[in-house]
Amino acid sequence: MNFSIRRALGAFALLCLAPSSVLYAADTFPVTAAQMKALGITVQRLDRPVDIRGPIYPARVVLPLQQEQVISAPMAGLVDQLLVDEHQTIVRGQPLLHLNSPEYGEQQLRALEAASKSRLAQAAVVRERKLFAEGIIPQRRVFEAEAAASDAQARVRQASGALRLAGVDGAAIAQLIQSGVLKDALVLHSKGAGVVVSIEAKPGQRVAAADPLIRVADMSRLWLDIQIPAERANAWARNGQIVVVGRKATAKPLSLGAVVGEGQMLILRAEVTAGADQLRPGEFVQAQVPLAGTRGAWTLPLAAVVRQGGQAYVFVRTAQGFVAQPVEVVASSGPSVSVAGPLKAGDQIAISSVIALKAAWLGESGGE
Numbered sequence: 001m002n003f004s005i006r007r008a009l010g011a012f013a014l015l016c017l018a019p020s021s022v023l024y025a026a027d028t029f030p031v032t033a034a035q036m037k038a039l040g041i042t043v044q045r046l047d048r049p050v051d052i053r054g055p056i057y058p059a060r061v062v063l064p065l066q067q068e069q070v071i072s073a074p075m076a077g078l079v080d081q082l083l084v085d086e087h088q089t090i091v092r093g094q095p096l097l098h099l100n101s102p103e104y105g106e107q108q109l110r111a112l113e114a115a116s117k118s119r120l121a122q123a124a125v126v127r128e129r130k131l132f133a134e135g136i137i138p139q140r141r142v143f144e145a146e147a148a149a150s151d152a153q154a155r156v157r158q159a160s161g162a163l164r165l166a167g168v169d170g171a172a173i174a175q176l177i178q179s180g181v182l183k184d185a186l187v188l189h190s191k192g193a194g195v196v197v198s199i200e201a202k203p204g205q206r207v208a209a210a211d212p213l214i215r216v217a218d219m220s221r222l223w224l225d226i227q228i229p230a231e232r233a234n235a236w237a238r239n240g241q242i243v244v245v246g247r248k249a250t251a252k253p254l255s256l257g258a259v260v261g262e263g264q265m266l267i268l269r270a271e272v273t274a275g276a277d278q279l280r281p282g283e284f285v286q287a288q289v290p291l292a293g294t295r296g297a298w299t300l301p302l303a304a305v306v307r308q309g310g311q312a313y314v315f316v317r318t319a320q321g322f323v324a325q326p327v328e329v330v331a332s333s334g335p336s337v338s339v340a341g342p343l344k345a346g347d348q349i350a351i352s353s354v355i356a357l358k359a360a361w362l363g364e365s366g367g368e
Contacts, residue, residue, distance in 0.1 A: 029361050031321035039356045043317050043348040046298055054236070054290040055334075056245060057268075059226040063281035067221050069191055071214040073207040074166040077101030080185055082203055084214070088196045093169075096214050097201070098185040107166060108182045111159035115177040118156045121149035194218035222276050224251050226268040226287045230260045235331070240290030242270050247285065249275025291331040297338040304351045305329060305337055306358045314339065315357045317348035324361050 031041070080098040084090060128145040131137045160173050167188045168176075176183075194216040201213045224244070228236065233256060242251040251270035260266055268289065272279065279285065305312050305327070312329050315322040327341035343349075350357055 027324040029321050039353045041350055041353040044351045046343060046345050046347045046349060048345055054288050056286050056288045057226050057228050059224045059285050059287040061279045061281050061283050061285060062223040062225050063217055064221060064223055067218045069216045070212050071096055071188055073099065073209055073211045073213055075101050075103040075209050077207065079201045079203055079205045079207060084196050086196050086199055090190050090196060091193050092190060094190045096188045096190055098187055100185050104166065104186045105182055107162050108176060111163055111176060112180055114155040114159045118152040121152040125149045190216055192218055220276060222272040222279055224270045224272060224287055226270060226289060227265045228268050230264045230266050233266055235291055236268065237290040243288045245286035245288055247275060247278040249278045297330050297340045298343055299336055299338055300349060301351045302335050302337045303354060304349055305339065306354055315350040315354060322350060322357055
């Protein structure tokens, strides 16, 4: 509204809201129902304090590093067979691929040799203890046999550890030692549930040790990296609930970045607490971040608040007219504003033609 229209409306308001002989407080002025109708003044009844909806910022869905696992080749070999497909959902311990490797055979052989020597060493301990009990040999022979058995058992643990590092579970190692049957191919298993996001190897491909073969992501836990302006670094509620616009997903704030990036933006990281199945890592979404300091405040249309001398006011309906009530603007977002002050449920606040009310108020109180 330009200056001439505001001036005319203010003059009209002053004519309509003529002072009466009744004495009022400085911030109280009379307005009749007929005058409200003539000026188009409408009011909104306060129901209860609510948290104002926060601003909407761009965000990116991020997969936490601990939620992704890379299945790599534990040793050099030949990829014999793939047992899963890309985008397939898998469970913990599910077979993923077969890897033929001569090194795997050598590790199995070392484990069998260590197990055989350990059995012999244990038998020697039993024999030496029996001979010592009969007084045939000195106790030193028993100590030597026990030390040799301990060394042999350590070699079994070392060989078993090498197989576990290669991806062989404990049950398979125990079966190998018990049966003595060597296997040609090493079967790699998933370490956790998730989705196969990529397969780096193909059947018949030769791979070296530590080459990545399959990537698996557990998408049950996701993050949001929300870009907020640096000047709003302290304006978000630490314990508020972040809502993903257009999705049935919510998140809770975790941390705020320490370094300002391009465009003077900071990264607010939040953990998705509900609706993770509605999101996909890497996609961009809109996140509504709650503002700080709005709990217990009153949400009103932005047009309901006027300023005079640096102080914000709202006009509260009284039996005789209106009173200009000072309030504190604690937050604003789009067409809404959150205010705090001596307001209560049931109060009626003017939300339209507020300029006319301000002109009448200043005319009554003699303000500038």
